[in-house]
Amino acid sequence: MKSFTLVHQDEQSKARVGILHTSHSDIPTPVFMPVGTQGTVKAMAPDRLKAVGVKMLLGNSYHLHLRPGEDLIREMGGLHRFMSWDGSILTDSGGFQIFSLSDLVKIDDQGALFRSHLDGSLHHFTPEISMQIQQDIGADVVMILDQCIGYPASDYQVKVGTDRTLVWGKKCREAFQSESQMLFGIVQGGTLPELRRYSAEETVKIGFDGYAIGGLSVGEPKPIMYSMIDEVEPYLPKSQARYLMGVGSPDSIIEGVRRGIDMFDCVLPTRNARNSALLTWSGRMNIDRLEYSRDSNPIDTECQCYTCKNFSRSYLRHLFKAGEILAAELATIHNLFFMVELLNRIRKAILNGSFRDLSSDLFARFQGQIVN
Numbered sequence: 344m345k346s347f348t349l350v351h352q353d354e355q356s357k358a359r360v361g362i363l364h365t366s367h368s369d370i371p372t373p374v375f376m377p378v379g380t381q382g383t384v385k386a387m388a389p390d391r392l393k394a395v396g397v398k399m400l401l402g403n404s405y406h407l408h409l410r411p412g413e414d415l416i417r418e419m420g421g422l423h424r425f426m427s428w429d430g431s432i433l434t435d436s437g438g439f440q441i442f443s444l445s446d447l448v449k450i451d452d453q454g455a456l457f458r459s460h461l462d463g464s465l466h467h468f469t470p471e472i473s474m475q476i477q478q479d480i481g482a483d484v485v486m487i488l489d490q491c492i493g494y495p496a497s498d499y500q501v502k503v504g505t506d507r508t509l510v511w512g513k514k515c516r517e518a519f520q521s522e523s524q525m526l527f528g529i530v531q532g533g534t535l536p537e538l539r540r541y542s543a544e545e546t547v548k549i550g551f552d553g554y555a556i557g558g559l560s561v562g563e564p565k566p567i568m569y570s571m572i573d574e575v576e577p578y579l580p581k582s583q584a585r586y587l588m589g590v591g592s593p594d595s596i597i598e599g600v601r602r603g604i605d606m607f608d609c610v611l612p613t614r615n616a617r618n619s620a621l622l623t624w625s626g627r628m629n630i631d632r633l634e635y636s637r638d639s640n641p642i643d644t645e646c647q648c649y650t651c652k653n654f655s656r657s658y659l660r661h662l663f664k665a666g667e668i669l670a671a672e673l674a675t676i677h678n679l680f681f682m683v684e685l686l687n688r689i690r691k692a693i694l695n696g697s698f699r700d701l702s703s704d705l706f707a708r709f710q711g712q713i714v715n
Contacts, residue, residue: 346525346552346553347583348361348362356601357576357601358600359372359693360372363606365431365484366483368430370431373596373600373604375591377397377400377682378401378613379401381403381406384397384400385675386671386675389426395676396687399433400431400433402432402435404476405435405437405440405441408466410461416479416480421481432484433483433608434477436468436477441457441468452507454472454511469488469514473488474526483524484552485525485527486526486527489557490507490531491504494561494562498535501535505533505541508531527584529554530555543574543578553586554586560590572603573602585605586607587606591609591612593705596686596689597709600693600702612681616677617671617675622681623681624643635656638660640655650673688705
């Protein structure tokens with residue numbers, strides 16, 4: 344199964360348009376994937392996701408393993424049927440979540456031994472177990488088990504994590520036995536250029552269906568993140584998809600696309616929506632501010648989402664102030680529609696040769712307004 348088709352390369356940057364081919368759909372790239380950690384994008388039913396144009400979403404094997412468990416998901420026909428989603432799904436191996444547990448986890452070359460944040464029960468993730476969990480879940484794209492490296496970290500910590508991710512990557516490649524799913528490798532290396540290049544070269548040697556850049560957007564300044572993408576990109580095959588993990592602010596997406604990235608995911612648009620922070624073509628809007636209490640305009644006059652076509656800023660502010668559940672739904676619809684439209688505009692601009700102008704305009708609107 345061919346995993347990726349490169350459709351067009353921008354002449355003035357490394358930005359590109361492609362198609363990611365999965366068992367459930369063909370997805371135009373660059374693409375943003377909303378995060379549905381526990382088998383749901385918070386405050387969004389599947390029909391709403393389709394209505395705003397979402398093609399692919401992300402689930403997390405760590406959380407789904409703990410609750411409800413991959414055995415139950417497999418028994419229910421896989422995650423697609425379980426959550427009634429016929430689009431594509433990517434599952435994170437849980438490496439980032441294990442990293443974030445810190446005091447609750449013990450990591451060695453065999454895997455990660457950790458205690459559940461839910462009930463304290465003991466669990467063991469090895470590369471082989473991670474592959475089995477994700478195959479049972481039934482995601483279209485499966486990620487290797489990696490050791491995410493935080494920021495700041497010592498050179499020694501970065502080297503150990505980078506080498507361990509390569510060891511785990513080889514084991515994942517050997518254990519992965521699915522013909523209907525794709526397996527992506529993950530490049531680590533912290534903020535050390537030589538280790539980033541080394542990790543990219545060695546990960547590509549193992550051979551995967553696509554390649555992710557991990558261990559970024561973990562607290563490092565954005566210029567450092569961009570420079571690490573620049574270090575890695577030349578070593579990644581142009582014929583395969585590139586995925587920048589955990590990045591989803593508009594300015595970072597623009598800079599990622601400029602550097603040749605095809606796929607993005609982040610909780611930012613949905614989490615911000617639930618906390619009354621809305622994305623507009625004029626920048627960020629905090630809808631709970633007093634100035635919107637008698638504002639009859641939609642959130643964004645440029646937006647054609649369900650929320651903007653039917654409700655005022657005044658009403659949405661009222662819902663947030665009243666603590667109504669509908670506030671989260673309407674705000675999430677808007678923010679995800681915005682993200683889908685942002686990527687649509689970026690793809691069109693790459694195809695018609697105007698990406699440099701579009702990216703300069705958009706970057707000026709969003710830079711520094713939304714922190715990853």
